[in-house]
Amino acid sequence: MTGFHGTREAFAAALTDMSKTDDRLFFISPDSLKAMRATGFADAYPDRYIEVGIAEQASVDVAAGLATCGMIPFVATYAGFLTMRACEQMRTFVAYPNLNVKFIGINAGLIGGEREGVTHQFYEDLAILSAIPNFTIYTPADAAQTYKAVEMAAGVRGPVYIRAASGREEDVYGLDAPFNPEGMTLLRDYGSDTVLFASGFILDRVLACADRLHKKGIQVKVADVNILGIPNPKIVELLGTGSRVYTIEDHNINGGLGSYICHLACENHPVKVERIGLKTFGESGPAKELADHYGFSPEALEKHITQTLK
Amino acid sequence: MNNRELKSCADKLRLEALRMVYEGGDGHPGPAFSIADIISVLYYDEMRLDPTNPDWEDRDRLILSKGHACTIVYAALSTKGYFGEPVKDFHLRELGSRFQGHPVMNKTVGIDITSGSLGNGIAIGAGMALAGKYLGKDYNVIVIAGDGELQEGVAWEGANVATGRKLDNMILFVDKNGWQSGGSVEDTVGANNIAERFTAFGWYTQEIDGHDYTAIKDAIAAAKKQSGKPSAIVCSCVKGKGLPFMENDNSWHKRTPTAEEYAQAKKILGGDSI
Numbered sequence: 001m002t003g004f005h006g007t008r009e010a011f012a013a014a015l016t017d018m019s020k021t022d023d024r025l026f027f028i029s030p031d032s033l034k035a036m037r038a039t040g041f042a043d044a045y046p047d048r049y050i051e052v053g054i055a056e057q058a059s060v061d062v063a064a065g066l067a068t069c070g071m072i073p074f075v076a077t078y079a080g081f082l083t084m085r086a087c088e089q090m091r092t093f094v095a096y097p098n099l100n101v102k103f104i105g106i107n108a109g110l111i112g113g114e115r116e117g118v119t120h121q122f123y124e125d126l127a128i129l130s131a132i133p134n135f136t137i138y139t140p141a142d143a144a145q146t147y148k149a150v151e152m153a154a155g156v157r158g159p160v161y162i163r164a165a166s167g168r169e170e171d172v173y174g175l176d177a178p179f180n181p182e183g184m185t186l187l188r189d190y191g192s193d194t195v196l197f198a199s200g201f202i203l204d205r206v207l208a209c210a211d212r213l214h215k216k217g218i219q220v221k222v223a224d225v226n227i228l229g230i231p232n233p234k235i236v237e238l239l240g241t242g243s244r245v246y247t248i249e250d251h252n253i254n255g256g257l258g259s260y261i262c263h264l265a266c267e268n269h270p271v272k273v274e275r276i277g278l279k280t281f282g283e284s285g286p287a288k289e290l291a292d293h294y295g296f297s298p299e300a301l302e303k304h305i306t307q308t309l310k
Numbered sequence: 311m312n313n314r315e316l317k318s319c320a321d322k323l324r325l326e327a328l329r330m331v332y333e334g335g336d337g338h339p340g341p342a343f344s345i346a347d348i349i350s351v352l353y354y355d356e357m358r359l360d361p362t363n364p365d366w367e368d369r370d371r372l373i374l375s376k377g378h379a380c381t382i383v384y385a386a387l388s389t390k391g392y393f394g395e396p397v398k399d400f401h402l403r404e405l406g407s408r409f410q411g412h413p414v415m416n417k418t419v420g421i422d423i424t425s426g427s428l429g430n431g432i433a434i435g436a437g438m439a440l441a442g443k444y445l446g447k448d449y450n451v452i453v454i455a456g457d458g459e460l461q462e463g464v465a466w467e468g469a470n471v472a473t474g475r476k477l478d479n480m481i482l483f484v485d486k487n488g489w490q491s492g493g494s495v496e497d498t499v500g501a502n503n504i505a506e507r508f509t510a511f512g513w514y515t516q517e518i519d520g521h522d523y524t525a526i527k528d529a530i531a532a533a534k535k536q537s538g539k540p541s542a543i544v545c546s547c548v549k550g551k552g553l554p555f556m557e558n559d560n561s562w563h564k565r566t567p568t569a570e571e572y573a574q575a576k577k578i579l580g581g582d583s584i
Contacts (some may be wrong), residue, residue: 027387047444053474058467065437068415069367069445073437086517088427089464126455283338293445 001147001175002040006167007112007201008236010143011104012152013036015074019045025062025070025154026050026187030059032077035106036160056081060089060101067099072154078225079105079112079163080122087128094159095134102153103161109250110278110294111201112165114281114287123278127255129161130229131247139177141203142172145226148179163200168193168287170204184234191219194309195238195245197255199225202250208298213305220305228260235261239269246305250296272307276301311355313523318387318580320350324363324552325579328383330409332572334402337342337411340550342382344487344520345454346385351526353386353450361391366422370449371422371438375431375465376456377412378564384409392420420567431455432482438469439477439540447545450534454484457504458490468512472540473512480540481533482513485520486557487549508542520545553578 009177019025019041027038027045031054049194050066052059056077063073075082082090094101096262105125107113113121120215123270129135138154146164153160172187187203188210198206203224211220220278239245245265249257258270265271291297295304311319324346331337347463347468351431353359357370372382381402388397401407412426423434435453442449472480484504488495495502508515514536518525526545549563550556553575567575 050440050475052433052471053318055424055464055467055470056435057430057464059472061433061464061468062437062471064423064442065436065439066441068371070443071441076389089430091425092427093430187364264510 004143004147005143005153007140007143007146007164007169007232008106008167009037010036010146011039011150011164012036013078013111014147016041016044018151018154019048024070026066026071026073026131027171028052028059028063028073028075030054030056030077036076036104038076049221055143055218056086057089060086061093062102062262064089064093064099067101067240068132072100072102072280074102074104076104076121077106079108079125083122083128090159091132092198095132098158100132100157101159101161102118103162104150106159108163109165109200110290111168111250111287112168113282114168114290115284117284118281121215121281121282124255125252126228126251127259130255133176134158138162138179139226139228140164141200141224141226142169144171144173144175145179148177153244154181160175165201167288169201172203172207180226182234183225183230183232185224185226185281186221186308187224188220189221190214190221192221192250193219194242194305195221195223196305197223197225197245197247197257198303199228199249200251202248202296205291205298205301206248209301209305210299212302216308218306225257225260232264235264236268239265240273242271244274246276248296248301249277250291253279276304316347316350316354316523321348321552322384322389323581324384325351325575326388327381328567328572328575330381330384330400330402331344334400334404336403336573337566338378338383338564339381339567340556340560341376341379341456341554343556344547344549345483345485346381346382346552347521347523348454348483348485349527350383353390355527356530357452358449360392360422364392368447368449370394371435371451373423373431373451374413374425375433375453376428376459377426379516382415383413387418387461428456428459429465431467432465432504433471435480435482436471436475436477436509439472440475440478442479443477449479451480453480455482455484456490457484457486457488457495457502459499459581460504461483461499469508469511476538478536478538478539481530482540482542484544484565485547485580486544487547489549489563492562493560505542505544508544513542514539514544517544520547521551535562549562
């Protein structure tokens with residue numbers, strides 16, 4: 001396994017490692033080679049590195065064309081430049097014909113976007129793709145999970161979107177932990193006072209919050225939801241264990257994890273769901289300070305849950 | 311095929327396309343008639359195809375970027391035997407039909423890519439051409455675009471990719487009929503200098519009469535001789551070509567013929583459809 005730090009390097013490492021044995025894998029770059037830390041891949045497999053320039057719509061179209069010929073292209077760049085600027089290409093020319101194209105969207109969320117500001121922070125990507133049939137949506141929680149998610153995506157037939165970040169993410173999982181195909185992993189099980197559903201790169205913060213609550217005598221479960229949009233009996237089962245649950249995500253509260261859990265709750269176990277996430281645009285700032293400022297510190301989460309759970 | 315035979319095929323395709331629109335009660339006959347002669351040369355003379363093996367990996371690819379002209383391609387696929395016997399009832403644009411309002415690759419055998427959202431065919435074609443180069447295949451990728459749709463930015467993103475990657479296995483036909491949905495191209499954006507633009511983008515660019523079979527064949531031959539450059543064949547076409555009452559009347563961009571108009575078309579284009 002090629003070494004890596006952060007989700008971008010994890011993508012490049014996984015693609016490079018898989019390419020040793022799979023000559024169908026391509027990296028399509030809308031001038032994202034450096035951003036994706038993929039120069040090593042380009043050096044090793046120059047004929048499978050396709051630079052299209054600063055042209056996201058063309059990058060998706062080119063990938064669609066390659067996929068019709070049996071290739072497995074990975075289009076990787078900033079999450080919003082894919083899901084917003086090239087949204088129609090992802091829908092009409094990849095999802096509708098169900099072509100085997102994979103997407104990695106970086107700078108997702110405040111933690112992913114950090115100092116660049118709103119133009120380079122994206123908290124709408126999951127909402128956009130959730131409305132498009134045939135997309136499989138992975139939300140890995142750290143670099144190790146991103147590596148595994150890229151591996152899994154290559155083995156799935158059809159379009160897959162993987163949400164990634166900037167390299168500021170905290171590691172939670174071990175390198176050998178699989179990317180759970182069930183779409184949910186229970187990481188804390190202190191008791192049944194409530195369930196905290198988390199997805200993405202705030203997982204370390206949610207776990208810290210749960211540990212703090214535990215010490216205060218509030219016993220919660222923490223579930224990492226790593227695949228969105230699928231029917232998920234494990235989540236439904238968890239929803240049945242409490243009367244109030246929380247969703248916590250570095251994304252707008254509409255259209256991402258919160259909406260997904262609300263959907264499962266409404267249709268299966270109607271419980272009160274509180275969605276914690278973004279309701280406004282962000283701003284520039286160091287990733288961790290930003291996350292704290294917008295309510296994702298373990299202390300702020302603990303305080304909010306303590307107050308609202310009563 | 312000689313030019314007389316190609317003309318006969320083109321007119322049969324036109325009539326078949328019009329029949330689909332007439333029977334289905336909806337469609338875009340003008341844009342389809344505009345490219346009928348190009349389609350006739352491609353399907354009957356030039357493209358390497360096997361209707362009994364539509365997924366043949368060595369086949370030439372065709373991308374109808376101006377997907378609203380799909381009836382002429384449906385007619386070609388039908389007459390070439392892609393659906394077995396020629397299709398009697400297309401049910402164009404009807405619920406449950408395999409002949410959608412715009413081409414859909416997973417519904418219609420012989421369609422190489424879903425299309426209809428304008429401007430995307432060049433970049434998609436670049437992807438297919440890249441795959442051909444990578445796999446060491448000698449197939450060609452043919453893209454047919456309208457002049458109006460080249461107002462889309464993504465078309466030029468695709469043109470850049472094809473230049474940069476030296477995709478000499480890619481041939482673009484531009485149906486330069488001067489019209490788009492809302493009116494004339496020049497009135498809409500001021501200029502229709504398509505050939506100059508492709509030349510400036512580094513493409514090998516030819517300008518021909520899009521209804522001259524010899525010119526179409528010669529242009530394809532010249533394009534295939536190019537090394538290191540994609541080819542653009544900018545075709546002067548007449549929208550609605552083949553029916554005097556349709557030619558250059560942009561109301562036929564999307565319009566269903568009356569029974570009288572359809573009967574007249576049958577007379578002009580050579581009797582009953584295929």
